Amino acid sequence: LYLPDGIPIEVLVTSVVSCNHIFVQQILHPSYPELSRLDNSMSVFYHHTEMTPLLPRPIQPGIICAAPTQAGWFRALITVYNSNHDMAMIKFLDYGGYLYVHANSLRVLRQDFMIIPFQAVEVYLDNVVTAD
Known part of the structure; x- marks a missing residue:
């Protein structure tokens, strides 16, 4: 998902990396209510990890x-290996x-767990610095 340009929307801050680097979710987006069902389904499916396939090697970003x-279990992107x-x-x-894990x-992520769009939007805030 992307944040619309020039339109105020309601968001939920879900992660703070630093004072000017955060992640938000668009809580009024039509796909947002599906996220809790996805989380539950993934937790049930991946609960027995011995029955789920490891990522094939070589692992690539x-x-x-x-x-x-x-x-629980969540969708993730490998950024560095x-x-x-x-x-x-x-x-x-x-x-x-x-x-870092x-x-x-x-x-391996099951294909049906890719149906809803990724909900986190990465945001970098301009002109925000730490208070010294």
Whole structure:
């Protein structure tokens, strides 16, 4: 999803990377109510990780996958992969934020989990600096 230009809309801040780098969701977008159902379906499906396929090797940046957190499983994009340590930097596509994880914890994302658009919009705020 993208933020419309020049039109005020309601958003929910879901992740703060820094004072001028945030992620938001458009809570009035027609696809937003589907997100909780997607989250539940993914958590149920990926609960037994031994039954879900690992990402095929070699892992490349740009791959969309399923990533575990304490709150459940979420859609993520691999932004960086370190083959020496088998670690990946991922960006959460529905809630925002970045996390460095072991690549063997990531799973292939089922195609039907791609139906709704990614909900997080990455925002960089101009003229915002930290207060020293």
